Amino acid sequence: MKDVHCALTIAGTDPSGGAGIQADLKTFQELKSYGMSVLTSIVSQNTTGVKDVHHLPETFLKSQLEAVSEDMPIHALKTGMVASKPMMNVISQWLETVDCPYVMDPVMVAQSGDPLMNKEDQRYLQEYLIPKTSLVTPNLPETEVLVGGKVETKEEMKEAAKVIVEELRAGAALVKGGHLNGRAVDMLYDGKNYYEYDSERIDSSNTHGTGCTYSAAITAYLSQGHSLPEAVEEAKYFVTEAIRHSFDLGKGNGPTNHFALREEVLNRWL
Numbered sequence: 001m002k003d004v005h006c007a008l009t010i011a012g013t014d015p016s017g018g019a020g021i022q023a024d025l026k027t028f029q030e031l032k033s034y035g036m037s038v039l040t041s042i043v044s045q046n047t048t049g050v051k052d053v054h055h056l057p058e059t060f061l062k063s064q065l066e067a068v069s070e071d072m073p074i075h076a077l078k079t080g081m082v083a084s085k086p087m088m089n090v091i092s093q094w095l096e097t098v099d100c101p102y103v104m105d106p107v108m109v110a111q112s113g114d115p116l117m118n119k120e121d122q123r124y125l126q127e128y129l130i131p132k133t134s135l136v137t138p139n140l141p142e143t144e145v146l147v148g149g150k151v152e153t154k155e156e157m158k159e160a161a162k163v164i165v166e167e168l169r170a171g172a173a174l175v176k177g178g179h180l181n182g183r184a185v186d187m188l189y190d191g192k193n194y195y196e197y198d199s200e201r202i203d204s205s206n207t208h209g210t211g212c213t214y215s216a217a218i219t220a221y222l223s224q225g226h227s228l229p230e231a232v233e234e235a236k237y238f239v240t241e242a243i244r245h246s247f248d249l250g251k252g253n254g255p256t257n258h259f260a261l262r263e264e265v266l267n268r269w270l
């Protein structure tokens with residue numbers, strides 16, 4: 001039988017389909033990993049912003065995690081929105097029972113720039129979850145929260161990635177430069193080497209869910225056995241094409257196109 005690569009996302013929802021669990025599952029499917037999902041919070045949101053949030057009880061989070069892991073193989077996993085200390089606690093303990101790469105998208109700051117987590121929860125995330133990661137993927141506002149200072153240049157992105165690995169004890173750090181001007185440059189530090197991922201900046205405001213999509217693509221490639229630098233390289237291509245072919249949908253920042261790669265291939269034939 002053909003090998004099946006199984007990827008799990010632990011995250012909140014986006015009923016408009018561009019971010020959160022929905023983006024993660026679409027990405028897993030496109031990249032041919034078998035997608036599984038555990039919900040943390042049900043979020044009423046769309047391309048214009050968040051309207052309301054319902055956090056699931058942590059006992060129910062635990063029950064979902066156990067239901068998946070007692071029955072299914074997990075070859076790589078990611079976390080997105082994890083909004084409370086009790087949820088982090090449940091995930092931290094459950095992580096002791098699984099053995100696979102863990103990618104954390106530290107969803108801390110909304111696209112509007114508003115903080116999504118209070119300071120105490122941020123400290124808890126740093127203390128209990130970051131040391132269990134294989135990779136953390138903060139955008140620049142999240143990086144600034146993690147390192148406690150401004151990060152505005154490529155050199156500062158490198159320094160910040162080093163701090164996240166050496167002081168916060170992440171397995172590796174990918175500092176994403178989507179919020180800078182100029183080319184879209186991301187910096188990976190794995191504790192030994194730096195890797196730079198560079199793409200043109202696409203002139204589009206349809207970037208809702210780019211962070212979720214990127215970290216889900218990295219998780220999918222890791223579930224298939226790629227090395228971390230390779231997984232990031234392939235995922236960077238996937239997210240760049242998803243932005244290039246993004247949808248002008250909704251009244252705010254539209255969603256990226258999770259089937260952009262498929263469309264490129266189809267266009268070549270049509």
Ligand SMILES: Nc1ncnc2c1ncn2[C@@H]1O[C@H](COP(=O)(O)OP(=O)(O)O)[C@@H](O)[C@H]1O
Nearest residue numbers: 139176177178179184185200201202210211214
């Ligand atoms: N306009 C753009 N053109 C090309 N790549 C982009 C653009 N905006 C963001 N990216 C890339 O998308 C990925 C997600 O980055 P970012 O927007 O920083 O994260 P987040 O969605 O978590 O805020 C990164 O690889 C970043 O470089």
Ligand SMILES: Cc1ncc(COP(=O)(O)OP(=O)(O)O)c(N)n1
Nearest residue numbers: 012013019020111208209210211212
């Ligand atoms: C449920 C949920 N999780 C995460 C996000 C943030 O998504 P992200 O990919 O970082 O995208 P943008 O900030 O670029 O929208 C979300 N909106 N909902």
